[in-house]
Amino acid sequence: MIITISREFGSGGREIGKRLADELGLAYYDGEIITLIAKETGMSEEYIQNISEKGVYPYTYQFAKSFLNSSPVQNSQIQVLVKQNEIIKKIASKGNCVIVGRAANAILKGEDTIDLFIYADMKSKVARCKQKADENENLSDKELEKKIVEVSKNREKFHNVVSNEQWGKKENYDLCINTSGVDIKSIITPLRMYIENWFRRN
Amino acid sequence: MIITISREFGSGGREIGKRLADELGLAYYDGEIITLIAKETGMSEEYIQNISEKGVYPYTYQFAKSFLNSSPVQNSQIQVLVKQNEIIKKIASKGNCVIVGRAANAILKGEDTIDLFIYADMKSKVARCKQKADENENLSDKELEKKIVEVSKNREKFHNVVSNEQWGKKENYDLCINTSGVDIKSIITPLRMYIENWFRRN
Numbered sequence: 001m002i003i004t005i006s007r008e009f010g011s012g013g014r015e016i017g018k019r020l021a022d023e024l025g026l027a028y029y030d031g032e033i034i035t036l037i038a039k040e041t042g043m044s045e046e047y048i049q050n051i052s053e054k055g056v057y058p059y060t061y062q063f064a065k066s067f068l069n070s071s072p073v074q075n076s077q078i079q080v081l082v083k084q085n086e087i088i089k090k091i092a093s094k095g096n097c098v099i100v101g102r103a104a105n106a107i108l109k110g111e112d113t114i115d116l117f118i119y120a121d122m123k124s125k126v127a128r129c130k131q132k133a134d135e136n137e138n139l140s141d142k143e144l145e146k147k148i149v150e151v152s153k154n155r156e157k158f159h160n161v162v163s164n165e166q167w168g169k170k171e172n173y174d175l176c177i178n179t180s181g182v183d184i185k186s187i188i189t190p191l192r193m194y195i196e197n198w199f200r201r202n
Numbered sequence: 203m204i205i206t207i208s209r210e211f212g213s214g215g216r217e218i219g220k221r222l223a224d225e226l227g228l229a230y231y232d233g234e235i236i237t238l239i240a241k242e243t244g245m246s247e248e249y250i251q252n253i254s255e256k257g258v259y260p261y262t263y264q265f266a267k268s269f270l271n272s273s274p275v276q277n278s279q280i281q282v283l284v285k286q287n288e289i290i291k292k293i294a295s296k297g298n299c300v301i302v303g304r305a306a307n308a309i310l311k312g313e314d315t316i317d318l319f320i321y322a323d324m325k326s327k328v329a330r331c332k333q334k335a336d337e338n339e340n341l342s343d344k345e346l347e348k349k350i351v352e353v354s355k356n357r358e359k360f361h362n363v364v365s366n367e368q369w370g371k372k373e374n375y376d377l378c379i380n381t382s383g384v385d386i387k388s389i390i391t392p393l394r395m396y397i398e399n400w401f402r403r404n
């Protein structure tokens with residue numbers, strides 16, 4: 001049972017992933033993958049995080065793809081992508097896990113996964129971000145909106161480097177869940193059932 | 203409890219609607235709406251069906267909109283749209299129903315509905331159409347593909363006459379379900395639970 005979760009920033013995708021992992025007794029991977037990449041490449045976690053989340057990755061899809069297939073890998077940003085591919089495939093080969101983000105649905109294309117996309121309207125995302133904010137983070141609604149657009153944009157860019165598929169396009173997912181005004185806790189049990197059925201059919 | 207179901211042709215959306223209505227004890231509306239429009243306008247069901255499903259509707263969105271707000275309604279195609287709006291709103295005002303197609307999600311915008319979109323990849327849609335085909339319908343896979351594209355295209359056009367929103371865009375629905383390779387029967391119970399939760403929150 002392998003669940004991949006792609007999500008807009010502020011949509012509650014991470015919480016859905018964590019709760020599903022808990023309910024189903026699955027391993028949970030999110031930031032953990034960055035720690036693993038850091039360990040295996042010797043790079044700092046901040047640097048790796050930046051590559052995927054902060055949009056510093058400057059290559060177009062085609063350019064990166066040609067690098068991904070060449071070796072030895074010289075460029076450190078490409079090296080992160082290659083290592084991420086390796087690690088996600090290794091995690092999946094053990095099965096029974098939830099992987100949040102990191103374009104796992106694209107990397108595991110063709111494997112027996114269920115791929116969820118979590119999204120919400122801007123109002124709900126702003127509200128959710130505020131609720132989760134650190135004490136010392138004090139952004140206005142406008143600033144939060146800007147951040148939400150930016151982070152999602154970078155996730156999209158990152159995804160498009162790893163994959164030919166468009167991030168957030170419903171056809172690339174098995175189930176797309178709009179969490180606008182939804183209490184995440186209340187949807188976990190039906191989602192769990194949906195997922196259990198999914199893997200039962202095989 | 204009002205469920206609207208929009209669906210690609212061949213995705214099994216109608217079956218999902220019917221089964222949910224049965225399980226939840228809700229009234230079910232699909233072709234029934236056409237019968238009601240026919241009864242109230244005196245037009246034939248075939249003619250009304252054609253307007254929405256066969257793409258004979260020649261007006262652009264803006265043009266139709268201006269007509270929708272004028273009265274008395276002269277044009278018979280516009281009259282069908284106006285009557286459909288009325289009937290769908292009347293059905294919804296009684297509550298506890300499933301409405302399949304007819305842009306009900308757009309017509310009931312702002313009401314407390316749950317809006318589902320059902321889709322699938324072409325291979326699954328062709329397989330499902332074959333399974334459901336009449337004995338005397340004997341289309342090749344290629345012909346079926348063409349029909350599937352055509353019907354969905356016309357549903358999209360029809361939706362865009364009634365609404366400003368884009369048909370099939372995930373942001374306009376609460377849950378988007380990919381039925382590729384999915385046994386419809388097996389997902390009804392989790393969907394029912396998801397929907398029950400949805401209406402319990404209010």
